[in-house]
Amino acid sequence: MLSTLPAGTGRPSPTTTAAPWWRDAVIYQVYVRSFLDSTDDGIGDLAGVRAGLPYLKKLGVDGIWLSPFYPSPQHDHGYDVADYRAVDPVYGDLTEFDRLVCASHRIGLKVLLDIVPNHCSSEHPWFRETLAAGPGTEARSRFHFAPGRGADGSEPPNNWRAMFGGPAWTRVTEPDGTPGEWYLHLFTPEQPDLNWRHQEVGDEFEQVLRFWLDRGVDGFRIDVAAGLFKHPELPDSEDPEADERSRDSVNPLAWNQPEVHGVWRRWRAVCEEYTAGDGEHRLLVGEVSVPTAREHALYVRPDELHQAFFFDLLSAPWDAAAFRTTIDAAVRDIAGTGSTVTWVLNNHDQVRTVTRYAGEPGVEGSGLGAARARAAALLMLALPGAAYVYQGEELGLPEVLDLPDDVLTDPIFSRTGSRKHVRDGCRVPLPWSGHASPFGFSQGAAGAQPWLPQPSWFADHATDRALADTSSFWHLYREGLQLRRSMPQLGEGPLHWLETPPQVLAMVRGDGLVCAVNFGSDPVPAPVPGAPLLASGPCPDGVLPGATAAWWITDLKTA
CATH class of the missing domain: 3.90.400.10 (Oligo-1,6-glucosidase; Domain 2)
Incomplete structure (x- = not known):
């Protein structure tokens, strides 16, 4: 028996106008500071990103999102912006930025910038x-x-x-x-919140958008997109401790105020002006933290943001029912607006998936965590809509849990004295090659040590080893991305759920692509006979092992 959920209007036929590129794009999040260091100072930079573009093109993503590289005192690593129209010298300059955009476009990669409109630096x-x-x-x-x-x-x-x-x-x-x-300041004293009821604030940010659009960027990821406006009377919160108990909590008096939607309509109109010139849509994707998918959907109405990150899948427990409930809510409420769901499993603020899915603490997570992370990646790439991949996820990097206190830079640690929610562990610079730090991250002869120390076990996850090992995370992502781009079944379209045993999800995409995930530990019969097209782990004919996802092509009818 099949159950069906719509998911957008479907990939257009060859005789219709092509859908905008962003609707099913896979974007790679580049945390610039930790991607690749071209100047041998231990800090990643824009020239390093440019040097890494062939690697990203080979992986098969559609574009990159750059973390903030603007001039900043770095109290929150660039999310405290002192100048929205320049490049911090530690990362390069505007000339190097222009080279990066040109090089990206030359090989067909889009470039998104991270813009921070809720607050600026105290040095602005x-x-x-x-x-x-x-x-x-x-x-x-x-x-x-x-x-x-x-x-x-x-x-x-x-x-x-x-x-x-x-x-x-x-x-x-x-x-x-x-x-x-x-x-x-809703974050740190060094990040004063701007008053968006002041006309000059909105006017200034419109000019900031135009400055970067004129330099050829393809869009913006918007930090704290549900913030900006605060209750005009600034009343007391009924439960102030709740605002601090979780980094992801939302103070309803300071978030999701109705006036914020007017800002996104204005920004959307600016992007439409630039779209009209060359037919290439300029994208607005928001960091929207709101309680329900239905509220989330309000941000992606046709005249507001093109997309908004759907974080619920990221926070869902490793459980088939929880994943299905989350997916159903997103597809029902968000795709119904005419947008597409923007799926994420990880980002620069979250514990890496290998460790998060391990179910128990450990320096490198566990084999179980890695297996679940691989399965989750295949599931995400099979869902209708867009997806974002955080750097290092394609290497299967676990969280670095044992950084010494004296190297932690996250303001959460300095503000609370607690390591809970500290984000440095997912921001450790990437390992590229070799057997010892800096693992090719710093390109100079001196081999400067990275701004956060890399553990010795990073050697097992270095890019050169991942490329050489056809069973690696990297090859799983690459094969999934290649199939996603080549198969119309993995376009927007609807998804159909199949009846399955407990702790198994199976869906049909388009005309005959089945994706199934076994969330349990014991093997179950595969929903489709024969060898899978792609699997996250060993998958014998007719069997779906525990903590495994697989794709099959079949003539199973969905109607």
């Missing part, structure tokens, strides 16, 4: 002007300044907590040297 010229201007000035209205509570104003204006720990407010010293107003 606007904020410095704010501090010098004093209370009640126009400069301060670009941010959220308010007098403190209590007789002497020594208490914060409300009880909100910052997502990286501690109060969401910091008191400034006024130009005359006296204690003064407080400003809002």
Whole structure:
């Protein structure tokens, strides 16, 4: 028996206009600081990304998303932006950026930038002007300044907590040297939140978009896309501790306010202007953290963001029912808007999949974690819509769990004193070759040590070994990406669920491609006879082993 869910309008026939490239694209997330170091200073850079483009083209992705490389004091590794129209010298310059865009386009890769509109750096010229201007000035209205509570104003204006720990407010010293107003920061004091009710803020970011679009970028990943607007009265939160208990929690007074949708309509109109010139769509994909798929869908209506990351699959437990419920909600609520679901299994803020799926702590996760991560990758690549792959996932890199305290750079650690939710372990620079650090990450003769130390076991995951081993994660991703691009069954289209044993999911895509995943530990009969087209692990004819996914081509009818 089949059950069916729609998933967009389907891949167009050869006689119709081609669908926009972004609808089923697979984008590789480049964490620039940790990708490849061309200057031998231990920090990745734009020239290093350019040098790595042939590797990414061979892998088979459609484009790259670059983490922030703008001038920044690096309190949150670039998500505290001091200048939105330049390149931090540690990463290169605008000339090198232009070379990277040209080189990417020359081999058919799109380039997305990470833009950070919710907050800027405390060293941004606007904020410095704010501090010098004093209370009640126009400069301060670009941010959220308010007098403190209590007789002497020594208490914060409300009880909100910052997502990286501690109060969401910091008191400034006024130009005359006296204690003064407080400003809002939902992350760290070095990242003051901008006031999007001030006209100048919206105007400035429109010009920032145009600056980079004029340089040829193909779109933007938008940081904190559900933030921007705060409740205009800045009232107390009913449960302030909840705002701090989880890094992924959402303060409803500071997130998902209705006015934010007007910003995305304005940005979409800007992108449409650039699309009209050459027929190539410019993409807006949002980091949208909201409670339900239905609320998520509001951000991808036809005149707003093209796409928004669907994080629920990333956080789903390793369980067939949980995955199916998550997939069903996304396809039902998001694809119904005319957009496509944007699937993710990992990013620069999350524990790597091999370790997350291992089910128990360990330096390298476990064989079980690796098997589950491989199966999850095949499942994601078989789903209708777009997908994002975080660098190193194609190498099967586990999380680095034993970094010493004195090398941790994540502000979550410095703000809370706790290693819980610290993100450095997934940001350790990639291993490219060799048997010892820097594993080819630093290209100079000196072999500078990376900005975060690489463990010795990274040697087992180095790119040169992955390319030479046809059973590696890398080859699994490459083969999956090649099939995804060559087979119309893996276009947008609907998916149909098959009846399966407990802890097994099986779906039909298009006319006869079946993807099945065994979430259990024991082997089960395969839903399709014969050898699979592609499998995440050894898969004998007629059998689907535990923690394994496989694809088959069959004449099974879906109607």
